[in-house]
Amino acid sequence: xxxxxxxxxxxxxxxxxxxxxxxxxxxxxxxxxxxxxxxxxxxxxxxxxxxxxxxxxxxxxxxxxxxxxxxxxxxxxxxxxxxxxxxxxxxxxxxxxxxxxxxxxxxxxxxxxxxxxxxxxxxxxxxxxxxxxxxxxxxxxxxxxxxxxxxxxxxxxxxxxxxxxxxxxxxxxxxxxxxxxxxxxxxxxxxxxxxxxxxxxxxxxxxxxxxxxxxxxxxxxxxxxxxxxxxxxxxxxxxxxxxxxxxxxx
Amino acid sequence: xxxxxxxxxxxxxxxxxxxxxxxxxxxxxxxxxxxxxxxxxxxxxxxxxxxxxxxxxxxxxxxxxxxxxxxxxxxxxxxxxxxxxxxxxxxxxxxxxxxxxxxxxxxxxxxxxxxxxxxxxxxxxxxxxxxxxxxxxxxxxxxxxxxxxxxxxxxxxxxxxxxxxxxxxxxxxxxxxxxxxxxxxxxxxxxxxxxxxxxxxxxxxxxxxxxxxxxxxxx
Amino acid sequence: xxxxxxxxxxxxxxxxxxxxxxxxxxxxxxxxxxxxxxxxxxxxxxxxxxxxxxxxxxxxxxxxxxxxxxxxxxxxxxxxxxxxxxxxxxxxxxxxxxxxxxxxxxxxxxxxxxxxxxxxxxxxxxxxxxxxxxxxxxxxxxxxxxxxxxxxxxxxxxxxxxxxxxxxxxxxxxxxxxxxxxxxxxxxxxxxxxxxxxxxxxxxxxxxxxxxxxxxxxx
Numbered sequence: 001x002x003x004x005x006x007x008x009x010x011x012x013x014x015x016x017x018x019x020x021x022x023x024x025x026x027x028x029x030x031x032x033x034x035x036x037x038x039x040x041x042x043x044x045x046x047x048x049x050x051x052x053x054x055x056x057x058x059x060x061x062x063x064x065x066x067x068x069x070x071x072x073x074x075x076x077x078x079x080x081x082x083x084x085x086x087x088x089x090x091x092x093x094x095x096x097x098x099x100x101x102x103x104x105x106x107x108x109x110x111x112x113x114x115x116x117x118x119x120x121x122x123x124x125x126x127x128x129x130x131x132x133x134x135x136x137x138x139x140x141x142x143x144x145x146x147x148x149x150x151x152x153x154x155x156x157x158x159x160x161x162x163x164x165x166x167x168x169x170x171x172x173x174x175x176x177x178x179x180x181x182x183x184x185x186x187x188x189x190x191x192x193x194x195x196x197x198x199x200x201x202x203x204x205x206x207x208x209x210x211x212x213x214x215x216x217x218x219x220x221x222x223x224x225x226x227x228x229x230x231x232x233x234x235x236x237x238x239x240x241x242x243x244x245x246x247x248x249x250x
Numbered sequence: 251x252x253x254x255x256x257x258x259x260x261x262x263x264x265x266x267x268x269x270x271x272x273x274x275x276x277x278x279x280x281x282x283x284x285x286x287x288x289x290x291x292x293x294x295x296x297x298x299x300x301x302x303x304x305x306x307x308x309x310x311x312x313x314x315x316x317x318x319x320x321x322x323x324x325x326x327x328x329x330x331x332x333x334x335x336x337x338x339x340x341x342x343x344x345x346x347x348x349x350x351x352x353x354x355x356x357x358x359x360x361x362x363x364x365x366x367x368x369x370x371x372x373x374x375x376x377x378x379x380x381x382x383x384x385x386x387x388x389x390x391x392x393x394x395x396x397x398x399x400x401x402x403x404x405x406x407x408x409x410x411x412x413x414x415x416x417x418x419x420x421x422x423x424x425x426x427x428x429x430x431x432x433x434x435x436x437x438x439x440x441x442x443x444x445x446x447x448x449x450x451x452x453x454x455x456x457x458x459x460x461x462x463x464x465x466x467x468x469x
Numbered sequence: 470x471x472x473x474x475x476x477x478x479x480x481x482x483x484x485x486x487x488x489x490x491x492x493x494x495x496x497x498x499x500x501x502x503x504x505x506x507x508x509x510x511x512x513x514x515x516x517x518x519x520x521x522x523x524x525x526x527x528x529x530x531x532x533x534x535x536x537x538x539x540x541x542x543x544x545x546x547x548x549x550x551x552x553x554x555x556x557x558x559x560x561x562x563x564x565x566x567x568x569x570x571x572x573x574x575x576x577x578x579x580x581x582x583x584x585x586x587x588x589x590x591x592x593x594x595x596x597x598x599x600x601x602x603x604x605x606x607x608x609x610x611x612x613x614x615x616x617x618x619x620x621x622x623x624x625x626x627x628x629x630x631x632x633x634x635x636x637x638x639x640x641x642x643x644x645x646x647x648x649x650x651x652x653x654x655x656x657x658x659x660x661x662x663x664x665x666x667x668x669x670x671x672x673x674x675x676x677x678x679x680x681x682x683x684x685x686x687x688x
Contacts, residue, residue: 051597053593053596053597077602078596078601078602079601079602079603081596082596082599082600082601082604083599085596085597085598085599086598086599087599088597089597089598090594090597090598092590092593092594092597094588094590096588096590096591096593096594097594098591098594098595098609098613099613100612100613100616109608110598110599110600113600113604113608114598114599114600114604155594158594158598159597159598162598162599310674310677311666311670313677314627314631314669314670314673314674314677315631315666315669315670315673316631316632316633316634316645316669317631317634318634318635318637318645319634319645319648319662319665319666319669320666322648322649322652322658322662322665323658323659323662323663323666326652326658326659326662327658327659327662327663328659329658330656330657330658330659331659404536404537408537408538408539408540409539410539411539411540411541411542412539412541412635414541415638422539422541422542422545425542425545426545429549433553434553435545435549435550435552435553436546436550436551436553436554437553438550439542439545439546439549439550440546440550442542442545443538443539443542443543443546446537446538446539446542447534447537447538448537449537450536450537451537454533454536454537
């Protein structure tokens with residue numbers, strides 16, 4: 001089966017500091033990939049390179065065979081990138097809901113403005129997506145009135161409304177109070193069960209073990225170990241992976 | 251265009267006003283900061299309703315009426331009651347009283363920016379309220395207020411130009427009197443503008459440094 | 470005390486229409502100047518964020534110069550100075566232009582602070598859902614900036630309103646000039662300038678109060 005997403009030779013430097021030193025991996029349709037690793041390993045940077053919120057210094061990223069972010073040898077502008085980004089749904093660590101719009105508007109606006117749906121259809125779509133994340137009861141609320149867990153679920157609905165080929169999660173629960181983490185993980189479980197293709201950067205190792213098909217362990221800008229989720233997390237082979245997982249467990 | 255002799259004589263004429271410009275700025279600033287600080291402390295901590303209302307009313311009146319009007323009231327208005335202020339006195343008093351309202355607001359904002367935990371911890375440690383205010387709150391509030399006060403000083407320097415309208419012998423005053431005798435209007439007013447700019451550059455630089463050092467504290 | 474209020478009884482009916490007309494003139498002057506200042510300030514703000522270093526440099530120099538040069542000097546230069554090199558403005562035009570040029574810098578700085586206050590994540594989320602930068606700015610950034618910036622803009626308008634009094638010094642027929650003319654005619658400077666102050670307060674204070682109501686607290 002051909003990969004939905006293929007990443008080859010991904011490198012990223014900020015000035016003299018090289019954060020990603022050559023990343024290669026493929027994601028099959030419907031596959032869930034978890035990116036784990038210590039802070040500074042480059043896992044968030046790697047994820048943000050997928051939709052070119054960070055511009056890679058080198059490498060090729062292809063979604064469904066189409067090269068992302070580069071056209072005719074030149075890096076695309078934000079304006080040119082918009083259609084490609086619309087195919088990938090991103091969920092941020094800090095939610096980044098738009099406070100001047102209601103919950104429903106947050107979810108519906110891209111469908112209206114980017115994909116040209118009518119106001120009616122966009123709203124219906126938004127309510128459907130909010131139902132998926134169990135947030136219809138706060139459809140008309142302002143994001144400022146919601147808890148962190150609620151905001152993040154709305155953010156997930158917003159990404160789903162794009163009908164994306166691929167969902168990108170950047171540490172979706174790291175900014176949440178512990179008691180609110182569960183509601184977000186539950187939604188992500190449900191999405192996984194639907195067969196969505198997901199790349200998740202997370203500290204929740206147990207979650208990664210249960211939900212992901214494959215786990216990539218990043219350290220110092222390279223993939224140190226990769227393999228089936230259960231194997232990498234319960235029986236890591238590399239000493240660095242072992243050391244990292246030991247620290248997390250305690 | 252303009253020959254060097256002309257430029258030098260204009261410059262000399264304008265420089266005659268620099269002393270007064272600087273004097274009025276410094277004196278008004280001193281009045282404003284001292285009185286404003288006193289008002290801010292009272293407003294923030296005394297907790298007397300009538301006093302608070304009076305201070306608020308004072309700030310409202312001074313901040314919603316132009317400086318020019320205040321100066322005219324002090325210089326021309328009081329004279330009709332027999333109180334003849336010199337233009338310098340009226341200038342410093344007028345700008346100083348307006349500045350008091352401004353610095354009071356800046357300092358109050360400084361106090362307001364402090365987290366409640368600051369005072370709470372101090373009280374919990376056994377300090378008296380007076381000590382809390384003088385040793386814990388005021389030093390921090392002053393630091394936060396410094397950039398705002400710096401900006402006020404920059405503004406004040408420009409505002410002193412208004413006192414030329416009540417005949418205080420500062421830069422604009424000399425500029426106007428030179429114009430009536432020489433008609434080199436473009437040159438004279440351009441040079442006057444440049445002179446103010448020159449004087450304010452060090453103030454702006456100082457304020458930038460203050461902002462760098464203390465601007466972060468506002469959070 | 471009653472001596473102070475007596476002239477209002479005697480001349481009130483004569484003074485009122487004069488002051489009302491003058492207040493309208495001041496309002497017209499201020500609104501025109503502020504509208505122009507908004508336009509120029511917006512352009513200046515675009516320069517500040519321009520990819521061209523030349524424009525960014527220009528904007529930075531402009532803001533610094535305006536910060537250091539008094540409004541009065543600018544007004545004198547425009548009205549008295551420019552005719553020396555062949556450009557003639559009428560008094561009202563010079564006043565509108567002078568006020569606008571000076572306050573454009575404040576407007577630009579407000580917009581800059583407003584934009585800075587919007588977290589980067591807002592625009593990122595907009596790009597991530599497939600908005601173009603233009604859509605992101607129009608739908609996500611601008612509405613939020615407008616909300617944040619509204620209150621300080623009103624404060625800036627009040628500032629401009631007060632500074633419009635300087636237009637009287639370049640013969641513009643507005644409140645301060647009317648006050649001066651009346652004071653010389655009736656020999657009652659105190660009562661008249663206080664009345665002028667009341668007029669300014671009457672138009673300025675509602676805006677000041679409004680800006681306080683609309684203030685958006687920093688997150």
